[in-house]
Each structure stands twice: as structure tokens, then as C-alpha cells.
Amino acid sequence: MSPVAKGLSKAASEGAAITPRVALNIAVTATFALVPIYAAFSGDAFALTLFTRIVILAIAALSLNLIMGFGGMVSFGHAAYLGIGGYAVGILAKEGIGSGFVQWPVAVASAALYALVVGALSLRTRGVYFIMITLAFAQMIYYVAIGLDRYGGDDGLTIYHRSRFGTLIDLSNRTEFYYLCLALLLVSVYVVWRIVNSRFGMVIQGARSNERRMRAIGFPTFRYRLACFVIAGAMCGLAGALLANHTDFVSPAMMHWTRSGDLIVMVVLGGMQTMFGPLIGALTFLVLEEGLSRLTEFSNLIIGPFLLVVAISMRGGIDGLIGGVRRG
Amino acid sequence: MADVLLEVEGLTKRFGGVVAADDISLTLSAGELHAIIGPNGAGKSTLIGQLSGEVTPDSGCIRFDGREITNLPVYRRSQLGLARSFQVTTLFSDFTALDNVALSVQAHGGHSFRFWRNARREAELREPAEAALAQVGLAQRAATLVADLSHGERRQLEIAMALAAQPRMLLLDEPMAGMGPEESARLVAKLRDLKGAITVILIEHDIDAVFALADRISVLVYGRIIASGDPGTIRADAGVRQAYLGEGATDD
Numbered sequence: 001m002s003p004v005a006k007g008l009s010k011a012a013s014e015g016a017a018i019t020p021r022v023a024l025n026i027a028v029t030a031t032f033a034l035v036p037i038y039a040a041f042s043g044d045a046f047a048l049t050l051f052t053r054i055v056i057l058a059i060a061a062l063s064l065n066l067i068m069g070f071g072g073m074v075s076f077g078h079a080a081y082l083g084i085g086g087y088a089v090g091i092l093a094k095e096g097i098g099s100g101f102v103q104w105p106v107a108v109a110s111a112a113l114y115a116l117v118v119g120a121l122s123l124r125t126r127g128v129y130f131i132m133i134t135l136a137f138a139q140m141i142y143y144v145a146i147g148l149d150r151y152g153g154d155d156g157l158t159i160y161h162r163s164r165f166g167t168l169i170d171l172s173n174r175t176e177f178y179y180l181c182l183a184l185l186l187v188s189v190y191v192v193w194r195i196v197n198s199r200f201g202m203v204i205q206g207a208r209s210n211e212r213r214m215r216a217i218g219f220p221t222f223r224y225r226l227a228c229f230v231i232a233g234a235m236c237g238l239a240g241a242l243l244a245n246h247t248d249f250v251s252p253a254m255m256h257w258t259r260s261g262d263l264i265v266m267v268v269l270g271g272m273q274t275m276f277g278p279l280i281g282a283l284t285f286l287v288l289e290e291g292l293s294r295l296t297e298f299s300n301l302i303i304g305p306f307l308l309v310v311a312i313s314m315r316g317g318i319d320g321l322i323g324g325v326r327r328g
Numbered sequence: 329m330a331d332v333l334l335e336v337e338g339l340t341k342r343f344g345g346v347v348a349a350d351d352i353s354l355t356l357s358a359g360e361l362h363a364i365i366g367p368n369g370a371g372k373s374t375l376i377g378q379l380s381g382e383v384t385p386d387s388g389c390i391r392f393d394g395r396e397i398t399n400l401p402v403y404r405r406s407q408l409g410l411a412r413s414f415q416v417t418t419l420f421s422d423f424t425a426l427d428n429v430a431l432s433v434q435a436h437g438g439h440s441f442r443f444w445r446n447a448r449r450e451a452e453l454r455e456p457a458e459a460a461l462a463q464v465g466l467a468q469r470a471a472t473l474v475a476d477l478s479h480g481e482r483r484q485l486e487i488a489m490a491l492a493a494q495p496r497m498l499l500l501d502e503p504m505a506g507m508g509p510e511e512s513a514r515l516v517a518k519l520r521d522l523k524g525a526i527t528v529i530l531i532e533h534d535i536d537a538v539f540a541l542a543d544r545i546s547v548l549v550y551g552r553i554i555a556s557g558d559p560g561t562i563r564a565d566a567g568v569r570q571a572y573l574g575e576g577a578t579d580d
Contacts, residue, residue: 199434199442199450206431209420216380216414217493218406218435227441 021323025276028283032182036175048174054286055181056242059188061266061278063235068264069272070196071228072208076131077118077138078263081111081233083145083255085240090157090250100163100171104241111237112230114141119229123222138260145252156251163245171245181242185279188235193275195231204228269310271319280318332394333358333497333527334379339388341374341551348374349385350551356497361519361528363538366548367571372531373415375548376501379529380412381405393496407436411495413486415502415531419474425485426470429457432489460492461485464518480511487515497527504534516540539563547571 039048088107122133162171270281292299334356341349377383381402546556
């Protein structure tokens with residue numbers, strides 16, 4: 001049995017029945033799994049493109065949920081990791097290193113290193129200051145990317161060959177690439193689930209709830225929060241590498257601060273501190289954005305109030321609406 | 329006299345023009361229950377803050393078990409066995425009672441860079457936590473979220489968390505504040521059980537409880553210890569009666 005299926009069945013057995021939340025999670029997973037089949041039969045190639053993007057950004061949202069939802073660290077610069085992961089792939093490709101076995105580890109490691117630096121400085125502050133520092137760093141990286149003349153500067157950088165993994169998998173096959181992204185998403189969900197329920201996860205959640213108390217009972221909270229920040233950064237760096245392969249292009253725009261805002265919206269919309277919330281949030285947000293932009297050029301006029309309603313009336317996001325808000 | 333566990337020398341702390349701690353010296357033997365009383369604003373909480381490490385003294389020194397701890401961070405002192413409870417209950421409100429105590433156990437069971445095993449299924453965390461809950465009479469409420477506990481139960485949970493850390497010394501900041509008479513009586517009994525096993529500094533406004541429990545009492549007024557001694561001495565001290573007990577005598 002796959003880890004996620006095991007998790008689902010365990011959740012089901014604990015609830016003695018398939019709860020609405022479990023049903024929702026299964027429905028979301030099944031939807032993701034069936035998209036390529038739908039695309040193949042209907043000839044709607046765009047559905048696959050859209051859903052590849054959704055799956056990749058769900059990984060980014062999931063990593064943000066780890067620090068923001070579970071850890072209480074509201075990072076307003078999370079798109080920077082997408083950019084760093086993406087540029088790692090783009091720059092290496094341009095310099096003639098096409099192997100994914102090099103590109104992807106470099107993408108993950110660069111994002112983790114950046115997270116280490118940002119975290120080491122920003123985690124000494126709280127609240128609004130933390131948000132401002134993470135934003136400031138992301139803006140810095142954004143302008144650094146604009147200044148990279150060799151790599152396209154403001155115009156971005158086209159990637160002519162997707163990451164190569166020998167005969168293992170062909171990323172230019174869109175269906176194979178989609179399923180690779182989906183597999184990585186589900187593995188990431190499982191990893192986050194394990195982390196959150198581990199001793200480490202208890203410390204992270206305790207520090208969200210009451211950091212002063214955590215120190216008083218003997219936890220050096222800073223190093224745990226920093227480690228969590230780095231894990232999330234690395235995970236989002238991987239999403240960045242995927243995104244670069246998906247669009248065959250990287251540009252500073254993928255790190256714009258509004259992209260960081262989108263990620264926060266996805267997490268809040270889907271439901272913070274839940275395993276599938278970021279997936280549901282990414283799905284809802286991107287489908288809504290796409291659908292509305294076809295109907296009207298004023299799609300933000302509809303999305304904005306919708307998000308406002310969600311934020312005000314639905315504590316726990318869509319997950320909370322369907323599964324009931326859970327505390328703890 | 330037993331071994332000295334805590335030694336405080338010349339502790340001084342000013343907040344602007346206010347002297348919150350004025351050359352405080354204090355010595356506690358292992359196993360002693362030492363109460364600190366004084367009117368509001370006398371600097372009792374500041375003293376606890378300095379002992380636990382949240383407040384840095386301007387001068388003076390603190391030694392715990394012969395080791396200088398004046399500049400150690402809060403978590404290091406906690407790891408050395410100096411536990412505190414808070415005056416205003418500050419628990420992890422979205423955790424269950426058992427989770428709260430288990431965190432306290434976990435804090436003293438090595439580092440927590442363990443990312444994979446489910447902490448809620450670790451017997452080495454859950455069992456001591458359950459035992460500590462049972463000790464304060466909260467065993468039935470283990471699975472209840474802190475948010476759903478009564479005020480008195482939260483105070484008991486505070487004590488359970490402190491006990492679960494198996495501290496050598498306990499700093500109790502007004503543990504009975506807001507408790508009903510029955511809960512207070514249970515806590516007094518609990519503290520009496522612990523006497524001798526754990527060294528305790530007790531800050532408390534409930535004078536009856538203080539005189540019933542304390543081996544020694546120090547009276548703090550305007551950041552200065554004006555008297556220190558056994559309960560009988562303190563009760564007889566003219567300066568104390570004037571400065572403090574005189575005001576509180578109407579309560580008795």
C-alpha cells in the first residue's frame with residue numbers, strides 16, 4: 001500500500017468511517033491522478049498544462065504550510081525559493097549541464113542555503129518584522145535575477161532542454177512529467193505528515209503556540225525553527241526546479257512578491273495546519289484564476305472578495321468547511 | 329544544614345528609575361521550601377524572571393548547584409533542572425493536556441531532531457506524562473484540549489508540566505491564583521508531599537498557605553529583602569508587620 005493510501009486508511013479507521021475530510025482528500029487525489037486520462041480522451045491538452053502547474057505550486061504551498069501553518073512563521077517571500085530552484089536549473093542548462101541528477105540537487109541545496117541565511121536573520125524577529133524581513137530578502141533576490149544579464153535579466157531565460165535523467169524518465173513527455181510531479185507531491189505530503197507528528201514537529205508546533213513557554217521548559221526553539229525553515233525552503237526549491245521544467249523558462253516574475261502572496265492565499269484558502277489543505281487551496285485558487293480570466297479581464301474583482309469571505313467566515317479554509325475545524 | 333542548591337548574591341535590576349531588585353541575596357538549601365512574599369510591585373516576578381533567565385540582572389550573580397548561571401539562557405537553566413510555572417497560565421492551548429506534559433518530558437529527553445517517529449506513540453514520552461497528570465489529579469482529563477480545561481485545571485496542569493521535567497528546583501509564581509478553595513487545598517497537600525524532594529521557591533499571596541508550607545520566608549518590599557527567616561520569626565518581625573502583614577492582616 002502506498003504511504004498516502006496507508007495514511008488515508010488509518011485516518012479512516014480512526015474515524016471509524018470515511019469522514020467528509022477523508023472523502024475530500026481522496027477526491028482531490030483521485031482528481032489529480034485522473035487528469036492525464038481525461039486530457040488524453042478529451043484532447044484537452046491545456047488541462048494537463050494547468051494541472052501540472054497546480055501540482056507543482058501545491059508542493060510550494062505545502063512547504064509554506066509547514067512553516068506558516070504548523071510553525072507559525074508567516075514567510076512573505078516564499079516565491080524566492082521557487083525562483084532559486086528554477087534559476088538553478090536554468091543557469092546550469094545554459095552552461096551546458098543538462099543532467100537532472102546535478103540540476104535538481106543543486107536547486108534544492110541552493111534553496112536550502114538561502115533559507116538558512118534568511119532564517120538565521122529573520123527568525124530572531126517576530127510578527128510583522130518577520131514578514132517584512134522575509135519579503136525584503138525575496139525582493140533582493142528578485143532584483144538580483146533582474147541584474148543577471150548573462151541569464152536574460154528582466155526578460156528571463158529560456159530552457160531549451162528539460163532536465164535529463166538518462167533513460168529513467170523523459171520529462172519532455174508531458175504525461176510522464178505530470179505523474180513525476182504528482183508522485184513528488186504525494187511523497188512531500190507524506191514527509192510533512194511524518195515531520196509534523198514527530199518530536200521535531202511537536203517542538204515546532206509548541207513554538208507556534210507559545211515560544212516563551214517552550215524555552216522555559218527547556219527547548220532552544222531557535223535552532224528547531226531554523227531547521228524547519230530550511231526544510232521548507234528545500235522542498236520549495238524542488239518545486240522551483242519542477243516549475244522551470246514545466247514552463248521551459250525562468251524569469252524574475254516567478255519571484256515577484258505577488259507570487260509569494262498567491263502561495264499564502266492558497267494555504268489559507270485550503271486550510272492551514274492540514275495535510276491536504278495546500279493541495280485543495282492550490283487547486284481552487286488556480287482553477288478559479290484560470291476560469292475567471294477566460295470570462296472577464298476583471299477576474300481579481302471576483303477572486304478578491306471571494307478570498308475575503310473565506311478568510312472571514314471559514315476558519316480552517318475549505319478543508320475546515322468540509323471536514324469541520326479541528327483544533328490541535 | 330543540607331547542601332546549598334541556589335545562591336543569589338547582590339542581584340540588582342533597574343527598569344528606568346524603578347529599582348525592581350535592590351541588592352538581593354538569598355541562599356537555598358536542597359529540599360527547602362522558601363516562600364517570597366511582599367506587596368504588589370515589590371519585585372517578586374522580576375526576581376523569578378532573573379532566576380529563570382528571562383530577565384538579565386544589571387549586577388549580581390546566581391549560582392545553581394555551585395555553577396554560575398547568571399548569563400545562561402532560559403532553556404539551558406531549564407535543562408539543568410530549574411523549572412518554573414507561570415503566574416498567568418501560558419500553556420499550549422491547541423494541544424491536549426497530555427500533549428502539554430509530554431512536551432515537558434520531551435524537553436528533558438535529549439535533543440528533538442527526530443523527524444520521523446510519531447511522538448504521540450512514544451511510550452517513553454507518554455508514560456511519564458500520564459504519571460505526572462495522575463499526580464495532580466488530572467488523569468481523566470488527559471485527552472482534553474487545554475482550551476476546554478477550567479482555570480483551576482490549567483493551574484494543576486502547570487504543576488504537572490513542571491513536575492514532569494523532574495526538576496531539582498521549582499519556581500512557582502503564584503500557583504494558587506484564581507483557584508477555588510478545594511483546588512488550593514489539594515495543591516497545598518501536593519506541595520507538602522513534595523517537600524524535601526524538590527527545592528521550591530514559592531511566590532504566593534495566600535498567606536495561610538505560605539505559613540503552612542514554608543521552611544523559610546523572605547519578605548520583599550520595593551525590590552529589597554527586609555526580612556528573612558522561619559515563619560515564626562517573620563510573623564513576629566515588627567518591620568514586616570508594618571510593611572506588609574499590617575496591610576494584609578484584614579484578610580486573615
